[in-house]
Amino acid sequence: MPVPTNFSAPVRLSAKERAFTQIQHWIIDGTLHPGEKLIDAELAETLSVSRTPIREALQLLEMQGLVMMQPGKETRVRGVEKDDILKMYPTLAALHCLAAEQAAKVIESEQTAKLNDLNTAFRFAIESGQPYQAMELDEQFHSLIIDIADNPYIANFSASLQIHIRRFKYVFLKQPGTSTLASADEHEALIVALRAHDATLAAETMRQNIIRPMNELYANL
């Protein structure tokens, strides 16, 4: 009997993991509003598990900064403010700039080729009016650079920030975001810099690619 090849992970999620992922999604997409009180017993019933995995999930979400627990008192969804993006994006930019620098030093031609493919698909998605596809491809593009930089601290911090940014967009824009062709152009310039192993230029291009959307976003609030 042929064994399935794409047998990646026996996705047997624990109750805690399911709870974590689900509650996180609910916070990101606004199902759970900023400031809303979270009662573990309620969530437990909703998710058909006991309070234990819920409590564990909430504690992880607190460390991620999505909920706020006042020990012995109550736990609430963290609030969000407009000006928070002015703190999230520059931090994300600093991390991605560093990733671009590091990646520029070690990148191989197959990887720049892969980046090129992703950006081509990204551009097409924008031109053909598929914003969700575009966002996914944009994330894959940046994620690949993070991978190439091979730094788990950058990777973890960036992932955490992405969560907060995504939530911000849902809360304030009711949508996951929109990409423009300017972004595809910046990606192209970035690929050139990476291929030339020009760390400084790569970092600067990366910064533009992140700060520009921030300014556009902030202007539309």
Add this chain to the structure above:
Amino acid sequence: MPVPTNFSAPVRLSAKERAFTQIQHWIIDGTLHPGEKLIDAELAETLSVSRTPIREALQLLEMQGLVMMQPGKETRVRGVEKDDILKMYPTLAALHCLAAEQAAKVIESEQTAKLNDLNTAFRFAIESGQPYQAMELDEQFHSLIIDIADNPYIANFSASLQIHIRRFKYVFLKQPGTSTLASADEHEALIVALRAHDATLAAETMRQNIIRPMNELYANL
């Protein structure tokens, strides 16, 4: 009876918090070795609590990257490698450079004065051979800049990295670190840049102040 004025927080720590702090310390100072298997029941008995707060603490430590949990299998203290500092320090530098940039834009004269005081004490601690004092003052100096930058993401990520760096030093050097007068000089230059609201210069000086110790550290392994 006069009530103590510095009655800030009724430090009634929960069992979870105590467990978290204690296990974290044990991992940092090497009492719990890299790769060591952690059995919640054992830790529970050692700390005289039930398994619940231990499990919660371990999960938080996993999210912090200090332990590795393999669901349903085992949980171990994360390993450390020499080259990890080449990933920790540049990430810390990127964050602190950003903090310096932001701080340069908003810093007030009382704050530069406070930084100056801290650096004077820092320099004195070095000259009078008090390495632990010096380290503390260095951390306060950097911490104040982070505070001024007023960005919770930078603050959280930096704090997390500090933990990992401190552990690295304990594991490889059996001590929390040593500061040199070069660092005090860099601090002085940094204060000048901040006072002049020169964000670029502040960032560059900050980078030196972090990357130089990394290189000295790496050379002595």
Add this chain to the structure above:
DNA sequence: AAACATTTGTCCGTATGTATA
């Protein structure tokens, strides 16, 4: 291959603490 030992995952009861009437 199967029963065992070990460790982790989950449930639920209870005690403690906080807010409200």
Add this chain to the structure above:
DNA sequence: ATATACATACGGACAAATGTT
């Protein structure tokens, strides 16, 4: 001020999964 309701923190028991003999 006291009592009451309510939510959280912790403990202990059971269930499930893994590795081993």
